[in-house]
Amino acid sequence: MKVKDLMPRKRADVTVKVISLGEKRQVIGKDGSSHQVVDVLVGDETGCVLMSVWDSNINKVTQGKVFAIEDGFVSVHRGSMRLSLGRTGKMVETQGTFEVNTQNNISNKVVEDERRRY
Template sequence: MNVNIEKEISEEIKKFNGLLDYETAKMLVMEKKGLLSLPKISDAKGNVSLYAKILSIGKIRNAGSKKVLNIVIGDETGCCILALWEKNVEERNLNEGDSIKIINGYVRDGYYGKEINVGRWGKIKKVEKEIKVKKCNSNFLNLTGILNKKYATKVYINGDEEKFFSKIVIGEKEIILLNERIKDMQKFKEGDKISIKWAYSKNKKIFLNDFGKIEKNN
């Protein structure tokens, strides 16, 4: 390989304090030079680096002894969850609508389907790049309709933690609201036309959690 490229690969590894392996660093250098295109979400597997657009940001939560932040991301091939761990959770400069570059993430089959995880060996950064997002064909759902029914909030115990849930009916569809989304529903009344964004389907039920949204539809 060209000596200059080898030097750039070494510099890329140093820049990430040795967290990148040779092949990942090589891929990033080749991509910068226009000699390689990064994969899209639909093709992502194993260890991966790619570009995506932030569509919705959840709330930092505990997962055992670690913290995790779930973000919905998309590109022209579809959508998935980006799960940030370790130091990446504290990345406060991220906003919905931002384009980001994911470096050295890893793909697994998560609770919501395909999930790209970025932990101690990976990194994310904002980029100036136009990314068009195709309609998601995953488990995510967007619904608009009349709020026909609101149910009372209930509590369940998960280990030492209290969690809350409630149910609403939009049209003929029943949606289960979790935690913060229950508070959002307090400003709506039966008969309102509302939109639900980033709900997800699991075991034939529809849920709306921390990265979901409820909006009034005029």
């Protein structure tokens, strides 16, 4: 799968290169536990997307590294698509030589979150 093919609220296997990292933030989970999260811009030759990287995975991520995202999940946050590992996903460092298409940032496209709110 390629970045341009990512769909909201779907699982995804995609290989991406890290373009840039945002600021590390501390957040409190629903269970009251403390976590760290960083928004990372990742992409491939078809486009780029923001990826939320949590806790111990933050130290693995540096600009220019390539990762195979296995069983990732595309969520919608404030109308923007985000790639994450979800509960079952894995992030494995791999090799890859490709230029990232930063002109097609799919996180900048407004997406309706069709999930039911209860």
